[in-house]
Amino acid sequence: MTDWQEHEPIYHQLAQLVIEQIIRGSLTEGEAVPSVRQVAAQERINPLTVSRAYQMLADDGLLEKRRGVGMFVAPGARSATLAGERQRFLDHEWPQLLARIRLLGLNLEELMNGEAG
Amino acid sequence: MTDWQEHEPIYHQLAQLVIEQIIRGSLTEGEAVPSVRQVAAQERINPLTVSRAYQMLADDGLLEKRRGVGMFVAPGARSATLAGERQRFLDHEWPQLLARIRLLGLNLEELMNGEAG
Amino acid sequence: MTDWQEHEPIYHQLAQLVIEQIIRGSLTEGEAVPSVRQVAAQERINPLTVSRAYQMLADDGLLEKRRGVGMFVAPGARSATLAGERQRFLDHEWPQLLARIRLLGLNLEELMNGEAG
Amino acid sequence: MTDWQEHEPIYHQLAQLVIEQIIRGSLTEGEAVPSVRQVAAQERINPLTVSRAYQMLADDGLLEKRRGVGMFVAPGARSATLAGERQRFLDHEWPQLLARIRLLGLNLEELMNGEAG
DNA sequence: GTGGTCTAGACCACT
DNA sequence: GTGGTCTAGACCACA
Numbered sequence: 362m363t364d365w366q367e368h369e370p371i372y373h374q375l376a377q378l379v380i381e382q383i384i385r386g387s388l389t390e391g392e393a394v395p396s397v398r399q400v401a402a403q404e405r406i407n408p409l410t411v412s413r414a415y416q417m418l419a420d421d422g423l424l425e426k427r428r429g430v431g432m433f434v435a436p437g438a439r440s441a442t443l444a445g446e447r448q449r450f451l452d453h454e455w456p457q458l459l460a461r462i463r464l465l466g467l468n469l470e471e472l473m474n475g476e477a478g
Numbered sequence: 479m480t481d482w483q484e485h486e487p488i489y490h491q492l493a494q495l496v497i498e499q500i501i502r503g504s505l506t507e508g509e510a511v512p513s514v515r516q517v518a519a520q521e522r523i524n525p526l527t528v529s530r531a532y533q534m535l536a537d538d539g540l541l542e543k544r545r546g547v548g549m550f551v552a553p554g555a556r557s558a559t560l561a562g563e564r565q566r567f568l569d570h571e572w573p574q575l576l577a578r579i580r581l582l583g584l585n586l587e588e589l590m591n592g593e594a595g
Numbered sequence: 596m597t598d599w600q601e602h603e604p605i606y607h608q609l610a611q612l613v614i615e616q617i618i619r620g621s622l623t624e625g626e627a628v629p630s631v632r633q634v635a636a637q638e639r640i641n642p643l644t645v646s647r648a649y650q651m652l653a654d655d656g657l658l659e660k661r662r663g664v665g666m667f668v669a670p671g672a673r674s675a676t677l678a679g680e681r682q683r684f685l686d687h688e689w690p691q692l693l694a695r696i697r698l699l700g701l702n703l704e705e706l707m708n709g710e711a712g
Numbered sequence: 713m714t715d716w717q718e719h720e721p722i723y724h725q726l727a728q729l730v731i732e733q734i735i736r737g738s739l740t741e742g743e744a745v746p747s748v749r750q751v752a753a754q755e756r757i758n759p760l761t762v763s764r765a766y767q768m769l770a771d772d773g774l775l776e777k778r779r780g781v782g783m784f785v786a787p788g789a790r791s792a793t794l795a796g797e798r799q800r801f802l803d804h805e806w807p808q809l810l811a812r813i814r815l816l817g818l819n820l821e822e823l824m825n826g827e828a829g
Numbered sequence: 830g831t832g833g834t835c836t837a838g839a840c841c842a843c844t
Numbered sequence: 845g846t847g848g849t850c851t852a853g854a855c856c857a858c859a
Contacts, residue, residue, distance in 0.1 A: 759844095
């Protein structure tokens with residue numbers, strides 16, 4: 362059972378988890394994703410919430426539905442995801458972040474400090 | 479007119495803007511912040527939303543209300559803000575971001591130097 | 596109260612209705628769309644079902660959300676919709692349809708007959 | 713391997729394919745239709761799905777079962793099918809399609825002549 | 830007032 | 845077994 366962030370929709374966090382698993386390789390292309398009911402039971406959340414997450418991923422072409430069978434990681438999902446996420450990060454998140462880091466007067470050393478702990 | 483982020487409350491984003499201005503020095507201690515009505519008109523948002531943002535800042539001791547006159551940047555606001563923001567950033571936001579950067583296979587040093595992409 | 600088709604999701608039919616109203620001009624750009632609750636009450640369906648329809652339209656850029664206020668027909672929605680629907684029809688639906696019409700040996704006259712009744 | 717439409721049951725689409733073949737004459741009356749297993753393997757779908765399609769056609773009198781042998785196109789199937797399909801198309805599908813064509817501002821004559829776009 | 834999220838539970842179609 | 849749809853109802857954040 363994952364512990365969900367308070368202020369972000371569960372279905373969104375769940376989708377993100379799947380994306381991470383695809384990137385990390387713990388879900389490989391062509392592999393079946395755990396069923397909606399299975400995830401719902403395991404995470405103790407409503408099937409509809411799981412369904413929404415999977416639906417989002419299917420809309421983005423990361424998952425493939427086979428009717429009456431289940432949902433599968435789409436071929437090419439890993440590279441597509443990785444490229445897409447990188448793009449989004451570099452274009453939208455990082456510029457704002459960098460401005461913020463500079464505003465706060467933080468440098469590389471201070472930022473690296475945390476990782477030792 | 480700022481363009482607001484989709485998934486974060488406007489009042490929160492607005493407060494953040496004021497904080498940045500204080501840190502940057504474009505709002506100096508003792509200076510009056512623009513009136514609720516003024517901001518509301520300029521940004522085309524509800525006055526209540528502006529009010530809420532200012533209230534938050536007042537609660538944190540960054541703004542001072544002077545009845546019938548307006549709101550002013552509190553003395554000591556800049557250093558307090560800067561310290562607080564740095565703390566919050568390093569403790570809560572940065573760890574997640576670093577994990578994300580690693581997951582995407584990006585190099586932090588290059589990112590900091592603007593060499594990425 | 597609309598009478599819904601049996602075999603197509605209500606939220607999908609509802610979205611289609613809104614699209615038709617935009618094309619037809621009974622919903623003009625910038626105009627507020629009836630609220631989720633309002634439609635739900637009027638059509639005697641669940642608010643969530645209405646919400647899904649509106650969400651689809653917002654995702655396609657046909658509706659604009661203003662938080663805490665409501666949803667509005669996006670600027671440029673009419674021409675975008677019309678162009679998009681035409682494209683989709685000509686590219687995907689019509690070729691199959693034409694093949695079918697020819698297979699059944701139907702001609703223009705037979706097809707026009709129905710419209711008199 | 714056919715690529716199936718998203719929102720219509722595969723068994724229904726499969727039955728439609730057989731009907732088209734009968735009308736087109738690529739399946740003649742008295743001829744055996746390919747076995748359930750054969751189709752299932754070729755189309756990579758569940759044998760039950762194929763079976764269901766064939767069953768529907770048999771129920772409509774378009775196919776005949778001969779136990780232990782296979783299924784065959786029934787005598788009189790072609791004319792019966794053609795008449796039935798025309799009826800169904802003109803009565804149920806075409807009126808909606810025509811309304812849609814009108815809504816999109818398309819010209820039926822041009823469409824029939826392939827001049828559209 | 831607005832839309833968004835989540836739940837519990839029912840029912841359906843497809844394979 | 846699979847996912848999809850819908851309902852009734854609760855609660856929340858935003859404006």
